[in-house]
Amino acid sequence: MKRIEVLDGLRGFALLGILIVNINFFNESLMAISLGGLPVEGSLNETIKTVSALFVEGKFILLFSFLFGYGAVILYSNAEAAKRKFTPMFIRRMLALLFFGVLHGIFIWHGDVLTSYALMGLLLLPFIRRSPKTTLIWSIVFTLLIPLIMTLFMIVGSLSGGSNIENMYTIDPSQIIAFQQEDQQIYGEGTYMEMTAKRINDYIASLLNMILFFPQILGTFLLGAYFAKRKFFEDIYSKKSTFVKLGWVGGFAGIAFTIPRILSDSSNTLLDVGSVFIGAPLLMLSYVSIFSIVFMKYPKSLHFFTYPGKMAFSMYILQSIMCSLVFYSYGLGLFGKLTLWQTTATAFMLFGLQMLLSAFWLRHFKTGPLEYTWRILYRGK
Template identity: 45%
Template sequence: MEVKSQSRIELIDSLRGFALLGIILVNITFFTTSLQTISYGVDLWSGWYNELAMLLRGIVINGKFVLIFSFLFGFGMVLLQESSQAKGRSFNRIYFRRLTALLLFGLLHGIFIWYGDILTHYALMGFLLMLFQRCKPRTMLIWSLILLLIVPVLVTGASLLSSTAGQALEPMSQADARQIGVYYQERDAAIYGEGTVAQMTIQRVNDFIGSIFNMLLFYPQILGMFLMGAYFCKRRFLHKIQENRKGILRLVLIGGSVGLVLQLVISLTKKGLPFWGEAAALFVGAPLLALAYIGTFALLYQHKLWKKVLHWFSYPGKMAFTNYLLQSVLCGLIFYSYGLGWYGKIEPVLQMLIAVGIFALQAVFSRVWFNWLPIGPLEYVWRLFTYWGNPLNRGEKGKAASVHEAP
């Protein structure tokens, strides 16, 4: 069994922290805007700076960082499998308990804190990921590509068979869509921004159920990125950056250029794309760009000056489970009625500044936490579930374990 180097562990933790920043930059909008309003594509804010901020977020951030998180989830599965085998433990029992606990946390998060929970979906897809644990790297790669491409291929095929398929996403005029979106925004602002805890809970449960159905279309993509991360781990691409530098650089150049073009097309096409065009941008462009981000981050991490900066992402990354849920708690305190009640009152530019501020505080908080304790608080609880007690082995300082214990 290959000994894992400290620099490699820092890279994975830093990548996870980097993904957390991108995730809150996207998620914060869902804390202050109705889910239905977002679904109808209604822009509530005017001003060139808000339009520019939303455009850049759509091109560079939306949908990419949750895929990095998904990639790292699959990567971590292989690491935990190797660690369990090296210690003579049953991986299946450990991972089953781990996913069951994650599912429980996700349900509690979605029902009582924020409806946009991703942990529930990761847990469900994680059970399917277990079916691939004994596959060879090449098999994992093939299945990853199939799952990542299945939705755009099916959509394109349906579009070719039916001339009306491309119009399926536009059953109403933009004026009607805006009117409906504004209605839902005002309704949700009255509930989340001014309502009682009971009213918010009922609406949150309804939105949670709705978001689960919305995510079903993305399940193949999530599982596909899980398998891509597992493939990278089995092939040791991120274990030995210098040895794989040429391949990673090709991934950055090809994935980054193609992915960026597809994201530019979907973001700059004002009148909308046909169904198959949107599917290609969402299900091909976003994963390519996410992989390019991973490769770029890994290459930059090999330089001393860049590493000093990027290393700060490792602190929130080591306790990503805690920080992900903490982001929801803090956003609830800012935007919901039991806190400041700023729901629907903060424009996109300020939303993003608040998100960056929250993440900066988390980075400092995490850095201070690890000066005193070796593992994050919710990571500790998660390990209690996973290992039936004994959350920290004697002599373990949390550094090596952090790779395995973040969602």
């Protein structure tokens, strides 16, 4: 089956957004970030933080999830056309992805998402053969499951007289600084073995934190699968009016659910739930639509995103390798030394390098090195 250029472009676009967010996890302690992050100083850094919270954080990882679900249906269609058994092949594919994820999380970066994708990918299997309508219904169910449960707990806690249900804990700034200094000594100055021991703990903690988002990941997989079953990107021109509607509705509704959280600067509230579990998916759909519309009218203007998008797996891991070389002691050792505008600028520079590398690679090879290795692992050839 011929590659769908707009999907490759969207994958590349997702990689850029993911890098903008993830690079800060290489510069800050995981515990410090979980407690709200280091204080931001200067109007430029404050502006970047606000813009990132509104338009970037949580949106592009969902876009990656959406494309993962879309790709799974394409794999199924290709297997059916070739009269190959899909289920055992897909299980091997997810187990191989799990293998890569564990290696990535232990030896390169604790914030690995491949492990979560592999586990949720196995749960995607029962829905591959379902009708588009059923797939969409289950997508909505899984996407809204956690926000409904959390909202219910908050309401019950409030009605039962729970104290300060809006803010469950008080953050001590000195504690954030202490976590940052501890991690800086390890990641910025320690040996690789010291980093690995610390990274394993952070990897486990990060994976446990991700459990809360597992239903949302699965729901977004299913949303991508629904779009694939409706063949939205096989002929984007015939779906232009739908993309326009999704762009407007998703954009305005997503911003409406996100802005209150930013303005309130709150923690553990209904505003957090609305922003993370409702606002982010809506904005992600808006991005899909806007990117597709622009791609229809000006394909050459976005074509450079297709190069890293065609080897997204390799580029995702390469992002971690490059960031580790910038921030960890076995590289430049800049952990904790860059401000927000500097990490953001670094992200754009690294992604520019990735575009050049991927364009060069694809001139000589048909697929990325990790995509090739992955295929050998799950197909045996």
